[in-house]
Amino acid sequence: MYFTQLKVDEFEDFISNHDAHYTQSFNHYNYRKQHKNDVHLVGVKDENNKVIAACLLNEARSLKFFKYFYTHRGPVLDFTDYQLVRYFYKNLTKYLKKHRGLYVLTDPYTLENIRNTQGEIIESYNNQPLIKTMESLGYKHQGYTVGYSQISQIRWLSVLDLKNKTEEELLQDMDYQTRRNIKKTYEMDVQVCTLPIEETNRFFKLFKMAEEKHGFKFRDENYFEEMQNIYKDNGMLKLAYIDLSELLIKQNNQLEKLNNDLENIKDSLESNPNSKKSKNKYEQNLQQIKAQKKKIDETETLIKTDGTILDLAAALYIYNDYEVYYLSSGSNPKYNKYMGAYRLQWEMIKFAKENNIDRYNFYGITGDFSENAEDAGVQNFKAGFNAHVEEYIGDFIKPIRPLFYKIYSLIK
Template sequence: MLFCELTAEEFEQHVNENFSHYTQSRVHYNYKRSHHEPVYLLGVKENGRVIASCLLTSARAFKMFNYFYSHRGPVMDYDNRALVDFFFTELSRYLRKRKGLFVLVDPHIIVNYRNHEGEVIQSNNLEPLIAQMDRLGYHHKGFTVGYSMSSQARWLSVLHIDGKTEDQLLKEMEYKTRRNIKKTEEMGVKVRDLSIEETDKFFRLFQMAEDKHGFTFRDYDYFVRMQKTYGDQCRLVLSYIDLNDYIGRLEEEHRVKAAELQASRDKLAENPDYRKLKNKTQELEKAVSSVQKKIDDAKQLKETDGEILELASALYIHNEHELYYLSSGSNPKYNQFMGPYNMMWEMIKYAKSLNLKTYNFYGVSGVFTEDAEDYGVLKFKKGFNAVVEEYVGDFEKPLRPLFYRLYKMKK
């Protein structure tokens, strides 16, 4: 085996052929290089073939040293113990030569698959791997729960779409989710792409989510940068409704219901004691009244808020394996139009069109009780028949133990 720096082409081929995260990608590497940020492509070859690859970034630490990080890397077969030993031993040597203070990795390794009640449905025994990493000096930072600004999400909600038709995917969703998707289609809710110049439309909705959940996550420039970095692999989408179209649909529904009501009244006049017909007429009267109220409300909303309502928006990125639903926001004032349901379903179909294996709803907290901070989000994702993938988490190795301890004390 040979530990070496990889060309962009070698790295790209390996991560495309092996299940990997979007951050382990050539486009990420190209962006870092174009902005003169330190980035490394490292790997292992055997008989001239790449069998492990890794994108690492670095930043200054303690002025004279560097901190190294691989987001969801390295990409390799972790069941190959000899390869794991060789890669991480050689990685430590490589980074020490480059003034490394410590290195952090969070591999794309799943310890448990769970349902959205937190019950384990499939488990992988990672104790031997964790013990091996510990012997190599890469200490496991624990099975954490919750969200953190200092580490990546360890719990992700993922829908497996490989080998399933759209009809199958719909059928496997919860009834409420299927019903809400159908309602959005009946109301005429649509999705369109936002250009990079329209990022403000997304960001306004994203800030509403921040206000609702009481957090501050990313600034406007971050989302512009993500679009520039990932280019065609990135989509910023907007779920919206045209009230003129919506009112037209309601008026047509009202015309049909009113005709049915009149026909029922005519029959009831001929058969005044027919209880079943009387009940039907009363139900139709309620239905006509309900549709009329929706028309009146929609016209009033059009007067105050305009013809086009921006319901929800989200940033998506995909690689050869997954479509990632990364950041989003919605306007709670327009919850009745259920924009997020329509957006999710349209993007699931988009992932199918790309022949991807999974639709990744991304992070959940790992807390499954009703008092969880993200319980509403958890229930929403559960409705699409997603599973929770629990990752192994972070491994950290001090490369210069004395200075590392001083660094930690200072922090």
């Protein structure tokens, strides 16, 4: 076998036949090559010139004269083949040294544990031989981190398995409240659409609300436009919204039905004034009419103050043949009662099923399963869909030039 730079078609053919992260893709490579020219495709071929390992990695300036490299959830290879792992990373070090590498961060898309929503381990993977192999090559494991990080990919993911399950089975596996909330979005005529890139600001307004609510700062609007350009063939901004004028029509129709029912109950009572069943129905119907009138009043008031179209929730989605990824998102807390986030998830779960994609990746959680976790609400929301938790092996850092890397670390 031998280490080599890969042609685009070689990389694409290999990735398309393996369960790779969305960042290891032709779209990602093509955009960075055209707009930044900071990307590399490398891999290993066997004696028959067949690709057996592939990796997209990018570079960034570091210490003025050197470069930092990152493998983007790569490389894509069989991490149980330690001979191949050793060969790839040993030669990657040589390759990066020729390209003025200072250090490299690599985060294999390799499972450490599968857990339930309470954090209990369901299935465990013995990665100690892999870690020892990596560290023997100078790739230092960064530990089993918990929480969010500004410098690396999240280590904990919430994932829903869609394989061999119908939509009805998926709904039944969800908890009662989640299933009920999805049903209510249909009753309220919540809709989902794909936003064109020109309307990224509609998403970003909702995303900013999430930043303010959770007290974090992530990216600006240009970043989300760039993501749509990178993954234009397999990425999109989805928006859940409601047309209050349509809802008002539906609510008035329901009120008319309730009033007709009340008249029928009155007729029954006139025929049989002592009927306890009819009396109970009459009282129940009056309460339903009162509640319905209140809903109508609320809708009419909201139309006057906020207009007819309400943007409820939005999210950035990227997908490949392997999984759908639910990435950055936001919602307007003023409109929580319309359950926009639930309808958004359900529509995209259906999208995955329609496209024969077996994994719906709710993406990052902190890995803190205590009641006081900063993302406890987020975890509960994802768990309601019957998602399990996947814990990944984490990061490895390799100083390519140890002395300069030590200086870099001190400055940093």
